[in-house]
Amino acid sequence: MAVMKLFRINNLIEIHHQGEVYRADGVSWDDFVNRKNLYAKILEDLPSFIKLEQSSSEKLQCPVGSQEIWAAGVTYFRSKTARSEESSNSGGSVFYDRVYEAARPELFFKCNPHRLSDPGAKLRIRSDSTWNVPEPELTLFVTTHKTIEGYTLGNDMSSRSIEGENPLYLPQAKTYDGCASIGPCLYVVENPDVSKWTINLRIKRKNQEIFTESVSVAQIKRSLTELVDYLFKESSFPKGCFLMTGTGIVPPDDFTLMSGDEVEIAMEPVGVLKNGIE
Numbered sequence: 185m186a187v188m189k190l191f192r193i194n195n196l197i198e199i200h201h202q203g204e205v206y207r208a209d210g211v212s213w214d215d216f217v218n219r220k221n222l223y224a225k226i227l228e229d230l231p232s233f234i235k236l237e238q239s240s241s242e243k244l245q246c247p248v249g250s251q252e253i254w255a256a257g258v259t260y261f262r263s264k265t266a267r268s269e270e271s272s273n274s275g276g277s278v279f280y281d282r283v284y285e286a287a288r289p290e291l292f293f294k295c296n297p298h299r300l301s302d303p304g305a306k307l308r309i310r311s312d313s314t315w316n317v318p319e320p321e322l323t324l325f326v327t328t329h330k331t332i333e334g335y336t337l338g339n340d341m342s343s344r345s346i347e348g349e350n351p352l353y354l355p356q357a358k359t360y361d362g363c364a365s366i367g368p369c370l371y372v373v374e375n376p377d378v379s380k381w382t383i384n385l386r387i388k389r390k391n392q393e394i395f396t397e398s399v400s401v402a403q404i405k406r407s408l409t410e411l412v413d414y415l416f417k418e419s420s421f422p423k424g425c426f427l428m429t430g431t432g433i434v435p436p437d438d439f440t441l442m443s444g445d446e447v448e449i450a451m452e453p454v455g456v457l458k459n460g461i462e
Contacts, residue, residue: 187453188226190217190334190370192245199226199233200369206233207240213249214423217325222333223374244303247325247336247370251297252425255321255340255358256411257290258283259404259430279351289406289414292354294340294364294428301365306462308362309441313343316441319431320385320449322378322401324408325370327424330416332408334370335378337449337457338428362462366426371454378408381451385433388446395439399432 189200197208197216208216208229219225258280283290301307309316318339325334341364347357379402387395408429415427441447445461 186223187371187373188223189455190226190247190372191239191368192247193240193242195245198236198240199230200239201226201230205236205239206230207236208233213247214251217247217249217334217370218327218424219333220327220329220331222327223372226372244368246297246300246302246366247334247368248297248300248366248426250423251325252421253294253297253300253338253364253366253428254415254425255292255294255338255428256406256430257292259289259406259411260399260432261403261405284405289411291411291415292358295359299359299361299363301362301459303365303367303457303459305365305459306362307339307341307365307447307459308360308462309341309443310343310346310356310360313345313357314440315345315348316341316343317435317439318342318385318387318441318447318449319428320383320433321428321431322381322383322404322451323366324412324427324429325424326412326415326421326427328421330412332412333424334372335376335454336366336370336426337368337383337451337454338426339365339447339449339457339459340428340431364428365457365459367457368455373453381453383433384450386448386450387435387441388448389442389444395435397433397435403432404429 191198199206321338323338343357381401450456
């Protein structure tokens with residue numbers, strides 16, 4: 185299957201295609217990716233780009249320009265049970281059961297790009313939260329025209345103690361400086377079978393692995409197009425948007441992230457997203 189990986193490095197676009205590396209100079213990321221039939225369009229562009237001998241060794245940036253980042257919740261059964269448990273004392277657990285079965289999915293605004301941490305950079309945990317976890321998620325790039333053109337990984341950090349206190353506190357549990365990372369690249373392919381993809385999460389503390397788990401993307405209850413359709417019902421996205429599709433991996437209730445932890449999210453064929461915790 186012919187694929188491309190798009191990287192943002194020093195605000196330049198680097199394209200990896202069939203073992204070759206190209207750089208697109210003087211091109212806006214927003215305009216470059218926000219196109220229908222993106223794979224075919226880039227293939228047409230390749231002859232005009234600079235061919236490199238090797239990939240740059242510079243630090244990666246999130247493959248995001250000015251796009252908003254949105255997220256879907258309770259799309260895996262494991263997420264439903266975890267949210268019900270954390271909200272049982274507040275009486276909010278019934279809402280998570282209902283949204284899992286409802287026709288309308290849970291969709292929420294995660295953040296603007298300036299709140300993201302780049303791949304390899306530090307993510308943050310809120311100082312007013314006592315229970316914090318990473319959430320590894322398949323993340324979609326969707327164009328203005330409502331077409332899914334790229335795939336990447338997202339770490340949707342979550343302050344479970346805040347959301348568990350009251351479901352209405354979701355924005356505070358989810359949105360703050362350093363609340364997410366996206367990367368390492370934008371994976372562009374025609375007609376992928378994402379149901380065969382598996383997301384892997386590893387967490388290390390003091391160089392020791394303290395948690396690891398995997399989940400198949402096939403366990404997402406709703407189709408990706410269904411999530412996109414609801415997101416676009418009354419909203420427009422001039423430069424496209426990113427949509428995190430929910431998590432099926434939830435560490436045990438006695439686990440919380442700590443400063444110095446390392447979080448690694450991997451998914452073939454996209455790659456690996458690594459972040460430390462500040």
